[in-house]
Amino acid sequence: MFETFDNRVVLRATLEMETALSVGSRLSFEPTGTDLPVMKGPDGRPFIPGSSIKGAVRALTERILRSIPNGKEKGLWACDPFADPCVSKDQAQVWLRDSETEHLVWDEACTACRIFGSPWMAGRVSFKDAYLENAEDLPVITQIRDGVGIDRDLGAARQSVKYDFEVVVSGARFEIEILAENLEDWELGLLLSVLHFWEEGYLPLGGKVTRGPGWGRLKNLRLERIDQSNLLAYLTGSQVPQESPNRYLQAFQEYVNQHLGNGEG
Numbered sequence: 433m434f435e436t437f438d439n440r441v442v443l444r445a446t447l448e449m450e451t452a453l454s455v456g457s458r459l460s461f462e463p464t465g466t467d468l469p470v471m472k473g474p475d476g477r478p479f480i481p482g483s484s485i486k487g488a489v490r491a492l493t494e495r496i497l498r499s500i501p502n503g504k505e506k507g508l509w510a511c512d513p514f515a516d517p518c519v520s521k522d523q524a525q526v527w528l529r530d531s532e533t534e535h536l537v538w539d540e541a542c543t544a545c546r547i548f549g550s551p552w553m554a555g556r557v558s559f560k561d562a563y564l565e566n567a568e569d570l571p572v573i574t575q576i577r578d579g580v581g582i583d584r585d586l587g588a589a590r591q592s593v594k595y596d597f598e599v600v601v602s603g604a605r606f607e608i609e610i611l612a613e614n615l616e617d618w619e620l621g622l623l624l625s626v627l628h629f630w631e632e633g634y635l636p637l638g639g640k641v642t643r644g645p646g647w648g649r650l651k652n653l654r655l656e657r658i659d660q661s662n663l664l665a666y667l668t669g670s671q672v673p674q675e676s677p678n679r680y681l682q683a684f685q686e687y688v689n690q691h692l693g694n695g696e697g
């Protein structure tokens with residue numbers, strides 16, 4: 433669907449944690465002796481997996497899209513990927529069998545799946561793992577906390593079980609990098625308005641298991657765009673100038689006004 437290069441936008445920002453952060457992995461094989469260790473790179477440096485960042489950004493984007501009245505008729509909506517996907521597995525399998533109907537997978541997809549992807553369609557936004565930047569400024573990097581859960585096997589007895597989990601302490605800074613390929617200006621504007629919530633401190637990151645911590649703010653958001661106008665210069669090593677997000681936020685605003693404007697059906 434996107435055989436030609438149209439544009440690529442790199443968004444970079446610093447995430448400054450205001451509370452502790454727990455984005456562990458129960459699949460980690462690290463012998464830390466804790467039930468839920470923080471993810472760490474080969475050098476021991478904690479990082480937030482790109483998939484966790486994507487999950488949080490997508491969830492907030494979906495909430496915003498679902499708050500739009502009659503959004504589906506107006507082409508601004510988010511399906512429930514699990515309970516009621518915009519394109520079901522059966523549909524996708526039939527459509528993808530034939531080059532004549534292939535495009536229906538895109539046509540029927542919701543705004544969120546078009547941007548972030550679905551099992552049938554690659555997303556156009558990717559999130560890098562975000563590494564801790566300021567280990568040397570922190571008195572300690574991680575701490576072990578106690579949690580109490582309910583042992584589901586015991587059912588009605590509601591016996592509580594103790595577990596512990598590792599957190600990165602507050603004040604930690606992570607370098608966030610997001611790559612957006614071939615987004616329309618208004619789609620990038622939608623993504624930027626979600627990131628604006630994060631700048632305001634309203635996007636929590638973290639595991640469902642531990643709840644609670646994970647609040648931080650994005651700072652110093654930078655935007656670089658490579659398109660056909662500067663592709664050659666970029667490929668030959670020129671610096672790509674930074675752009676302001678305003679143009680894209682405005683494009684999103686205009687798109688919303690056009691599609692949701694009063695008096696339209």
Ligand SMILES: [Zn+2]
Binds near residue numbers: 511517543
């Ligand atoms: Zn969808």
